[in-house]
Amino acid sequence: KQEVTQIPAALSVPEGENLVLNCSFTDSAIYNLQWFRQDPGKGLTSLLLIQSSQREQTSGRLNASLDKSSGRSTLYIAASQPGDSATYLCAVPGGGGATNKLIFGTGTLLAVQP
Amino acid sequence: GAVVSQHPSRVICKSGTSVKIECRSLDFQATTMFWYRQFPKQSLMLMATSNEGSKATYEQGVEKDKFLINHASLTLSTLTVTSAHPEDSSFYICSATNQGFEQFFGPGTRLTVL
Numbered sequence: 001k002q003e004v005t006q007i008p009a010a011l012s013v014p015e016g017e018n019l020v021l022n023c024s025f026t027d028s029a030i031y032n033l034q035w036f037r038q039d040p041g042k043g044l045t046s047l048l049l050i051q052s053s054q055r056e057q058t059s060g061r062l063n064a065s066l067d068k069s070s071g072r073s074t075l076y077i078a079a080s081q082p083g084d085s086a087t088y089l090c091a092v093p094g095g096g097g098a099t100n101k102l103i104f105g106t107g108t109l110l111a112v113q114p
Numbered sequence: 115g116a117v118v119s120q121h122p123s124r125v126i127c128k129s130g131t132s133v134k135i136e137c138r139s140l141d142f143q144a145t146t147m148f149w150y151r152q153f154p155k156q157s158l159m160l161m162a163t164s165n166e167g168s169k170a171t172y173e174q175g176v177e178k179d180k181f182l183i184n185h186a187s188l189t190l191s192t193l194t195v196t197s198a199h200p201e202d203s204s205f206y207i208c209s210a211t212n213q214g215f216e217q218f219f220g221p222g223t224r225l226t227v228l
Contacts, residue, residue, distance in 0.1 A: 034216070043120075043207055043221040044158075089157060101148060101173075102209075102217060104157045 002027045002094050006105040013080055014113050021075040021108045023090035028068045034102070035064050035075050036089045044089065048075070080112045117141055118210050120220035127198055128228055135193045135223045137208030143188035144210035148217065149181075152205040164191045198227045 003026045013019050023033070032051050036044040048057045048064040050073070056065040063076040073090055087107045094103040117140040127133050137147055146165050150158040162183050164170045170183035180202075182194040191210075195202055203226050209217040 036219075041205070041222075041224065044209075044219040046216065046218070049216055094160075101160045101163055102158075104159075107157050 002030075002092060002103045004090060004092060004103050004105040006088075006090060006108050008108060009106065010109040010111075012111040012113060015080060015082060017080050017112075018076070018078050019080055019110070021077070021088050021090075021110070023073040023075070023105050025071045025073075025092050025103075028071050030068065030092045032093065033064075033066055033073050034091050035062075035073075036091065038087045038089060038107075040086075047088075077110075080110075082112045082114045085110055085112050116216075116218040118144075118208065118218045118220040120206075120208055120223050122223060123221060124224045124226075126226045126228065129199050130197055132194055132196045133198055133225060135195075135206055135208075135225075137191045137193070137210065137220050139189045139210040139212075139218070142210075142212050142218075144191075145188065145213050146211050147185055147191040148209045148211075149183060149191075149193050150207045150209070152207060152222075158207060161193075195225065198225070200227045203227045 007022050034049045035047040038044050050057045050066040061078040066073045087109050089107045090105045091102040094101045119138045121136045149161045152158045161176045162170045162172045164183050164185040166185050166188050172178045185191040205222050207222040209219045211217045
């Protein structure tokens with residue numbers, strides 16, 4: 001059974017710092033991995049999706065890496081801003097198909113202090 | 115593109131009543147929709163997978179007679195919480211996919227049962 005965990009559970013940094021969020025999964029046979037952002041009381045915003053054949057994806061100040069063999073992904077946020085404060089979730093498909101249900105990580109609550 | 119809406123965004127009801135939540139894909143046809151539940155400070159947990167024109171597949175521990183799911187068209191799925199109780203109070207989020215690699219999430223519905 002696929003399990004996804006994220007560390008740290010919470011992180012507080014001063015504005016401008018670069019930071020790394022970690023995601024690990026127990027079953028390395030994944031089709032892809034997604035990173036999401038969730039603001040309090042809101043739905044999810046997809047940040048990056050990495051296919052299993054890729055090692056990283058970049059979007060603006062965000063860079064996500066994927067190491068399937070070790071069951072790990074990282075989300076790197078450069079030059080953090082107060083507006084980056086949110087909960088960050090990683091997720092992988094839980095079944096044999098790429099469109100199957102997503103298994104979510106436990107989330108990292110990020111606070112960027114101005 | 116790939117916008118998913120949910121209605122209502124917030125609902126408060128008395129214990130014992132039924133509540134219907136709608137999930138719509140606005141600009142694409144969703145062959146599969148998913149319903150998730152999120153308790154405070156916890157991650158998303160999949161409740162059921164809904165395929166257009168067929169019965170929903172429920173996750174273990176989710177009562178199908180309590181959480182009725184209908185996916186009558188390629189753009190609409192509904193979740194009805196029957197005889198709601200305070201322990202059903204939660205944040206309900208749907209997602210939709212058109213057999214691609216990504217799921218697109220709705221903004222969520224906050225249910226409070228008094």
